Amino acid sequence: MHQLRVYEGNTLRAGLSRMHGLRHAYAQNRYEELTGCKSPAVGGPETKALTPEQREVDRQARLTISKELGHERVAVAAAYLGR
Numbered sequence: 461m462h463q464l465r466v467y468e469g470n471t472l473r474a475g476l477s478r479m480h481g482l483r484h485a486y487a488q489n490r491y492e493e494l495t496g497c498k499s500p501a502v503g504g505p506e507t508k509a510l511t512p513e514q515r516e517v518d519r520q521a522r523l524t525i526s527k528e529l530g531h532e533r534v535a536v537a538a539a540y541l542g543r
Contacts, residue, residue, distance in 0.1 A: 463530055463531075483529060483540065484501075484540050486529075487499070487525050487529065487537065487540035487541055488501060488502050488540065488541060490521075490524075490525050490528065491504075491521050491522075491525060491541050492504075494517075494520075494521035494524060494525070495514075495517050495518060495521045499540075499541035499542055500541060500542030500543055501540065501541050501542030502542075504542075506542070506543060507543055519534065522534045522537040522538075522541065523537075525537050525540070525541070
C-alpha cells in the first residue's frame with residue numbers, strides 16, 4: 461500500500477488523478493503479451509485450469525509483471541490479473 465500512496469501522490473502533484481487503472485491495464489496487456497492468453501481478470505482461463513506447462517508460463521509472467529510494477533512477490537500480481 462505504501463507504493464500505491466507514493467504513486468498517487470506523485471500523479472496528483474503532476475496534476476493527474478485516478479491513474480491506478482493504468483497499472484491494471486498494463487498488467488493485463490503485458491500478461492497476454494507474455495503468455496498468449498488473456499488474464500483470468502479479463503476472461504482468460506483460471507490458473508487451476510492450466511496444464512503444468514501453462515502454469516509455469518503463468519508463474520513466470522506473473523513474476524515478470526510483478527517486478528515491472530515494482531513488487532517482489534508474484535502474489536501481488538493477482539490483484540491485477542486475477543487467479
